[in-house]
């Protein structure tokens with residue numbers, strides 16, 4: 217039964233601290249809050265432990281401070297393709313609580329959302345604080361006891377559930393939700409209960425590339441390229457925008473390659489060969505015809521003044537011409553046959569050496585975590601330790617950019633919370 221006090225607003229942290237509750241949630245991120253709120257709504261007495269002084273920090277910085285809450289795509293089969301790890305499991309989970317339900321959840325609590333043309337969903341305020349404030353006020357309304365600066369140093373099974381070791385003394389719970397993201401301390405708690413961990417590696421990173429063709433071009437972007445990464449013995453291919461940065465290459469084509477190839481990149485020390493097709497919509501024979509036509513009809517015009525395609529920014533075109541052994545001041549009529557071939561090679565398969573992972577930038581997630589097979593995805597309950605649940609990035613699940621990572625946190629947090637509500641005394 218839900219206790220009346222759960223419905224009263226009260227500040228964090230309540231005093232005195234509880235020593236025995238129905239549910240302990242470890243981690244105050246998106247997944248932990250969603251799990252805690254859902255369990256409390258179902259009548260469970262919930263304590264949420266957050267190691268830092270400020271919960272929901274990643275939500276706050278997400279989407280460049282705007283918080284890309286979810287994606288407007290709602291078909292679980294389509295959504296599942298956005299998860300390089302966990303797509304199969306997420307498909308079922310998303311059919312229970314997906315973007316539609318997430319949006320309805322926030323809107324029912326007064327948060328207005330908007331979808332951008334590319335499908336990303338943000339609060340209409342364009343401010344992640346709207347989402348953070350909603351979650352914090354819901355936690356107050358439902359009487360979730362949020363303890364900050366609280367990091368359990370150990371977990372042990374008891375007859376009634378679990379005992380967590382905290383510096384102020386033990387905390388007993390009938391059930392536990394681990395939602396500590398990729399933090400090694402949190403994952404160590406799962407391992408101590410017998411869970412197998414898939415080693416965490418970064419996903420969604422940019423590429424460090426040092427190449428004269430890119431020097432001084434930081435900020436130049438191409439709307440759509442096809443990029444192939446040869447990493448160790450594996451090959452990954454993706455399409456999308458490409459951006460030249462101060463240290464190499466970024467934007468969706470690169471982020472998608474980094475996500476699908478996350479483990480291969482890690483194993484190869486972030487060294488790879490990247491082959492870029494700058495004009496993926498133009499088959500090579502058609503491109504060759506276009507080049508030959510330019511040579512014939514613009515014989516007196518220069519390569520610099522008559523680029524082969526408007527899709528390629530002028531400064532980049534000049535560099536590709538130079539890399540092909542030419543010069544932007546060269547007249548089209550002076551281009552020899554081998555120059556035509558060299559130009560086609562640059563346009564259709566510019567090869568770059570990736571020498572590392574770019575520094576932390578806009579979006580960053582971790583692949584790896586608790587093995588997906590060790591969790592029952594209908595409840596998020598561990599198959600190894602009954603009563604122990606796992607949600608969010610603590611699982612070996614990660615997604616491409618577009619709101620899918622937070623959606624994983626909302627979905628798995630909600631499913632776990634629904635099951636945890638049954639732990640109410």
Ligand SMILES: Cc1cc2nc3c(=O)[nH]c(=O)nc-3n(C[C@H](O)[C@H](O)[C@H](O)COP(=O)(O)OP(=O)(O)OC[C@H]3O[C@@H](n4cnc5c(N)ncnc54)[C@H](O)[C@@H]3O)c2cc1C
Pocket residue numbers: 242243244245246247248265266267268270271272273274275277278279280283284285286366367368395396397398399401402577578579580581607608609610618619620621622623625
């Ligand atoms: C810069 C950036 C921008 C992003 N933008 C987006 C975006 O716009 N859209 C999107 O979908 N995804 C985005 N992501 C990814 C998304 O934020 C994460 O996938 C999501 O927040 C994961 O939620 P979580 O609750 O599982 O984990 P986390 O958000 O990592 O939360 C875990 C919490 O647990 C706490 N914790 C850790 N260990 C312990 C412990 N032992 N005891 C107690 N507490 C502990 C941590 O302090 C943290 O508060 C972004 C990520 C980054 C880094």
